[in-house]
Amino acid sequence: MLPDKDGPGVGGGHSSPGGEDLSVSLFREYLRLKTVHPDPDYGETSSSQDADIKMRLLDMCLLGLLSPICRSGTNPTLKSILLNSHTDVVPVYQEHWKYDAFSAFKDAEGNIFARGSQDMKCVTIQYIQAVRRLKAEGRKLMRTVHLMFVPDEEVGGHKGMETFVKHPEFNKLNIGFALDEGLANPGEAFTVFYGERNPWWITVHCPGSPGHGSRFVENTAAEKLRQVINSFLDFREKEKQRLNTSECFTLGDVTTVNMTMVKGGVAYNVIPADMDVSFDLRIPPKVNLQVCTLVCLYEGVFHPLQKSMNQKLTSTAENDPWWSAFSAACKAMNLTLEKEIFPAATDSRFIRAVGIPAIGFSPMNRTPILLHDHNEYLNERVFLKGISVFERLISALASVPAFPDEA
């Protein structure tokens, strides 16, 4: 995917014969690669080489490719900066799209429509182009910068970042601070995420007495199922009220509960011996997870598919060196930041879990949140501004002075 030195180049006002900025052309080219679940084609994303950036493929997982790329710093013993992005995208309902979701169609306003335009192929190309611009300008970076392109984030990261953070190769990168994906902001401000809610995907099994569909059988599975559904949905209603009645709350501050699957039954006239109901819960980092576990156990046997217990937050204290470099660079660019807890789950949770501070940040203001939605798009001007934003941020983060224990 990465073009050669003679390829599209660093953009920044340089345009292709069609008059399009070269970075935009590269972005659209990347959007056309079908790295879409359930059968993402990761092949092309990792096939090319780049003369500016040293690239290594690590094929340690069964399905995916993990590709750390490094731009060496002048002091390689210092902790490095990780710019992480996932290469996979979620499926589309093509019939609901105005344009082919993998054509990267650009309309007259410069809106580029494609799956992944917000989540998160924009950020991948912005990182690459920002690092190249720094290189082209001859800027020396004190700390090494690693770009990592990981697979399978959209299906839980098991064959991607979850595995990679435990691998010795990850350790060798000596990462001190990471950037990963965030969300668009419809207003003027930019949202930054310093933590995430814990995803719990649980199935409650409701066994009961079977019998003929014409009788009043006691203790049926459906009665148990109803109790379970009622208590989960009652809690959902309370949390929804809490969100709607407090101005200071965002989605990341409350627990969401959604019933997402129900299974059971074999025939109209046979009372089933069991029924299953599944929920997607997202629990804020400050909620006591032990209590949640007890509540769930009280409801019945449950089999968690996802049950993240990681409650680590990244410091946004004024005196934190990483945050202070990040926020000062944003201030210098007159960007207003809104700090939030990420409502869903990203690879940042695995990075934070191994003790590395991570900030979720996709520089997309004046943009509706359309990740996983129909007609996902990003405007080319917003995209291009993001490259300049990352250029300043990367430079600031790579210049964070050595800590006493790094000397």
Ligand SMILES: CSCC[C@H](NC(C)=O)C(=O)O
């Ligand atoms: C829990 S693993 C699935 C990850 C997915 N991430 C996003 C950003 O949509 C989610 O939160 O559902």
Ligand SMILES: [Zn+2]
């Ligand atoms: Zn994403």
Ligand SMILES: [Zn+2]
């Ligand atoms: Zn996603």
